[in-house]
Amino acid sequence: IPLLLLYKHEDAKSLLYSSTAFKKLGQHLDPLMYTSETYRQWGWHLEPANVKFRFTNPMGKSGSPEEVLENNKAVYEAELAKEVTEPKDIDLTDLRPPDKKHIDQYVRANATIIALVRNQEMTSIRRTIRRFEKSFNSKYRYPYTFINDEPFTQRFKDKMAQTTEAPLNFVVIPPELWDKPEFIDVTRELEAMNIMANHNIAYAKKASYHNMCRFYLGTFYNVPELKQFKYYWRIEPNVDFFTDVQYDVLKYMEKAKKVYGFTVNLYDIDETVATLWPETLNFLNQGDNYKYVNPNGAHQWLLENKQNPKKNLVAGGYSTCHFWSNFEIGDMDFFRSEAYSEWFKYLDSTGKFYYERWGDAPVHSIGLALFADRRDIHWFRDLGYEHDPYYNCPNNPKTSRCTAGKFSRWKHLDDQNCMANWFQLLMSSKDTSYF
């Protein structure tokens, strides 16, 4: 049986991923945990005969999905009830807002705010910017880079200039970073779109949405105008920021050497990523690609299968947990790295950004969970944020207009929350950024 084994020597426990071949045997197995004192290095083992393994759950207490959800909700609520102000892992003194008179001399991180947006989204992106400026950027004046697959109109540019005092760049994406690759089989694409549309998957038939995802997950960091920057903070139309921030969030990334920052963590529509994880395993199993895997990655979070086991099953062993990418703060050098770009090249070659609807969020998240140290992925729990229908709403006096601890506008969406899985991971890595 061609099993793939990826193990973590750090705590002498290992995770065994079942391959697609294994699944074809009709088995639905819990990801396996493997214990060994002998293996001290990372590697893939194609023959399990020489290893001993036992079946355990990778994350969380066992129980029915309903029980697990109940428990995870309680964990989330208890965590969000704690009063948190700002990160405590580094000294924030020189990250305080500069005096308005001296804002021009303020030394910023090498960063830009990015917004991929269409001309017709002018009003909704302005709404975002007004809120974002009030919460953060009026205090620091980081430059904005507006990105579009078409030229921005003069009216759009003028309106943006009226909305902020920060420097503005307007960029048209080179077609080779945006357009669907030529090798895509349009018949196959159309069939896939129709099937997904019949299953009520949002944007299934919207070709530009597929381009957008591929752009944000695989090519944006190669836009010529972004090459000069290391960090980006992505914003979107119609999102809200609820916290009066008193430290330079982008400089925090730099000083604390974080690779990625997020606010909301949730499950995905499994069918859109049905073979993303199996294809990723194919990639890792080619040549010596396993060398890219970070021993301190967030692997268990990727494999979780307790709260929404059906999603894990449909997604071939991937929990579908992901950082919600409409808010993201990241180090572009991570996405420019050999590990991430080789993996992207492989994913792209499968054509499944078009034959499925792999989103930018799950791809970023899997990449980060595999190739980055999980301690460099930072939950900005102190930043109140909303992109309909989900929130991150902290309990602190600097946050207003949202209900602390509320996850979604709709109660029935509480089961989409993945945060409890992330907490579990952090507890094991003793994250101390807030306490």
Ligand code: GDP
């Ligand atoms: P959702 O959040 O997944 O529902 O997707 P959105 O419609 O918010 O799209 C995500 C981001 O990509 C937003 O910032 C949009 O403005 C942007 N976007 C989506 N499609 C296009 C497109 O075809 N062209 C441009 N320029 N921006 C797009």
Ligand code: MN
């Ligand atoms: Mn959106």
